[in-house]
Amino acid sequence: MNNPFVSLSKKNSYLGIDIGTASIKLVELALVNGRVQLKNYGSLEVKGHLDKINEAIQTSSLEAIDHETVELLVTLINAVRPETKEVIASLPAFSAFTSLVELPDMPDQETSQAMEYQAASLVPIPIQNVHLDWSRVGRGQDAQGAKQQRVLLIAVPKLQINKYQNIFRQAGLNLKALELETVALARVLTQKDASLTLIVDIGARSTTISIAQNGFLLHSAQADFAGSSLTQAVSTGLSINVQRAEELKKQKGLMGKGGEYEVSTLMLPYLDVILNEAKRVKDSYEKTHSVELARVIIAGGGANLLGIETRASEALQIPVVKAEPFEGTVVYPQAIAPILKQLGAPFAVALGLGMRNFNK
Numbered sequence: 001m002n003n004p005f006v007s008l009s010k011k012n013s014y015l016g017i018d019i020g021t022a023s024i025k026l027v028e029l030a031l032v033n034g035r036v037q038l039k040n041y042g043s044l045e046v047k048g049h050l051d052k053i054n055e056a057i058q059t060s061s062l063e064a065i066d067h068e069t070v071e072l073l074v075t076l077i078n079a080v081r082p083e084t085k086e087v088i089a090s091l092p093a094f095s096a097f098t099s100l101v102e103l104p105d106m107p108d109q110e111t112s113q114a115m116e117y118q119a120a121s122l123v124p125i126p127i128q129n130v131h132l133d134w135s136r137v138g139r140g141q142d143a144q145g146a147k148q149q150r151v152l153l154i155a156v157p158k159l160q161i162n163k164y165q166n167i168f169r170q171a172g173l174n175l176k177a178l179e180l181e182t183v184a185l186a187r188v189l190t191q192k193d194a195s196l197t198l199i200v201d202i203g204a205r206s207t208t209i210s211i212a213q214n215g216f217l218l219h220s221a222q223a224d225f226a227g228s229s230l231t232q233a234v235s236t237g238l239s240i241n242v243q244r245a246e247e248l249k250k251q252k253g254l255m256g257k258g259g260e261y262e263v264s265t266l267m268l269p270y271l272d273v274i275l276n277e278a279k280r281v282k283d284s285y286e287k288t289h290s291v292e293l294a295r296v297i298i299a300g301g302g303a304n305l306l307g308i309e310t311r312a313s314e315a316l317q318i319p320v321v322k323a324e325p326f327e328g329t330v331v332y333p334q335a336i337a338p339i340l341k342q343l344g345a346p347f348a349v350a351l352g353l354g355m356r357n358f359n360k
Contacts, residue, residue, distance in 0.1 A: 013039070013084040015173070016354025017073075018181065018347075021092070022046050022204035022228070023301075024072055025347050028082040029330060029354040036358050038332040041347065042080035044072055066167055073171040085174045088353040089164060090181040093208045097123050097130075097155040098180070098220050105139060105147035115153055123155045130155040135183075137216035152217055154180060177356065182220045184352030185299060186212035187359065188325045195294040199323075200278050200312070201349075202302025204228050207274050209281045211293070215359070219285055223277040227302045230267040237266035253306025264307070271308070275315040282316060299323040303345035323348045329355065 013030035028040035099122045103114055115134045120127055138150040161178065168175040181201070190197050190212045201208040207223040235245035254264040254271075282293055296316055298308060303322045313320040323345040326332055330351070332340070 011084070011086050011176075011357070013086065014176070014354050014357060015082055015084060015087045016089075016184075016350040016352065016356075017087050017173075018090045018184075018350040018353060019069065019092075020090075020203055020349075021206065023346075024069075024076055025350040026076055026080060026082070027347060027350045027354045028080070028084065029351075029358070030084075031358060032331075036330045036355065038326070038330045040080050040082050041343070041350075042076055043346070044076045044079075046072070066163065066170075069167050070170045073167070073173070077171065077173070085172065087168060087173045087175050088177050088179060088356050089168065089175060090184060090349055090353055091156060091160070091164070091178050092206075093180055093182045093210075093220055094206065094222055095156060095160050096180055097125075097153075098182075098217075099153045100137070100218060101151050101153055103149055103151055105149045111136070111149070111151060115151060119153060119155060122153060125157065127155075129159075130157055131161050135216065137213075137218060150218075154183075156180075179353055179356060180217070180220075181349045182208055182210045183217050184349050184356070186210065186217040186352075187215045188329060188348055188352035188355055189297050189299065189323055191215040191329075191359065196291055198278060198282050198293050198296045198316070198318075200274070200296060200298050200300075202226055202274065202298065202300040202305075204301065207277075207300075207302070209278050211281070211285055219281070221277070221281045223274055225270050225273045225277075227300070227305075229270040229273075230302075230305070233266045233270050234263055237262070249305070254308065254311055255306045268311075271305075271311065272315065275312055278312075279316055282318075293318060296320040297323050299345045299348045301346045304342055325351045 013028065016027045018025045023043055023045040025043045026041060027038060030037050030039050101118050116132065119132055123130060133154045135152050136149055137152050140148050142148050164178055165175060185199050185201060189199060194214055196213050199210045199212055204227050207226045209221045209223060210217055211219040231242055231246045231249055234249055235242045248263050252263045286292055296312060296318060298312060298320060309320045309322060324341065325344050325348045326340050
């Protein structure tokens with residue numbers, strides 16, 4: 001795999017594998033009679049991350065724990081038993097440097113050269129130590145009428161790329177390409193949709209806040225508070241272990257009454273930190289680009305917190321919905337239709353990854 005961001009060959013089926021800080025999620029997609037079908041899915045969670053940070057699969061130090069991750073991948077593959085070994089896998093947003101650059105409109109080859117020049121001043125580590133990628137996310141004109149293009153620059157340390165290549169090779173899988181989780185989310189949640197969208201992806205250990213439109217990532221930011229922050233707040237506040245706190249969080253969410261109301265009041269300060277950061281990103285982008293965002297989509301496991309859409313809508317003052325990436329995207333077995341609303345938000349990145357080569 002010379003360029004880790006480019007799939008050089010097309011197949012009829014792929015695995016989208018999302019390696020998060022506390023879980024691995026997988027979807028198997030296949031092209032059947034011209035339509036993309038969900039053939040299989042699976043998830044494996046690491047419960048220990050609730051107690052100790054070193055039991056997370058990966059951390060914000062840009063490290064994926066090789067041996068443990070290989071074992072988890074093999075366990076998940078053996079349980080799901082997919083028919084393909086071709087993989088598009090996620091890179092965590094915190095592992096990359098991204099920047100939206102405006103340039104005069106020019107052919108691809110000249111744009112590539114320009115982006116290498118831009119990267120020298122934008123990327124905070126030596127260029128020889130990173131893999132560079134770029135995607136054109138829009139075209140327009142400047143105030144003088146000259147043709148312009150907006151280009152998203154992505155730089156990922158080569159050490160991180162090599163680590164992922166080794167993990168998938170040891171797991172017996174054929175890694176076709178790597179892609180930022182934020183890019184995969186932008187694709188699956190805003191494809192062919194011109195609505196300027198704020199995506200708040202609440203994971204276990206971190207929250208990614210991004211802006212997307214027409215399937216393209218335009219901006220990305222990070223917040224340290226996430227799902228485990230809410231769990232720890234309940235655990236500490238009620239003097240219970242974190243496993244029980246996690247159960248209460250999932251059962252009660254923000255909808256408790258009476259004695260149950262205490263669960264939500266313990267979580268709200270931490271949730272509000274996430275929402276305040278999302279509002280800061282939203283307001284800053286709107287001011288800088290003289291635009292207005294149309295909606296918010298909440299993804300990740302945190303999107304299943306009961307009552308979160310109402311709280312987020314009040315904080316952000318625009319419509320908020322939970323991610324439902326399967327609807328209108330793939331053909332799926334009707335047997336799983338009743339649980340798709342719960343599966344959708346946590347599996348959005350994996351689905352976006354699996355869809356990558358079918359959208360080209």
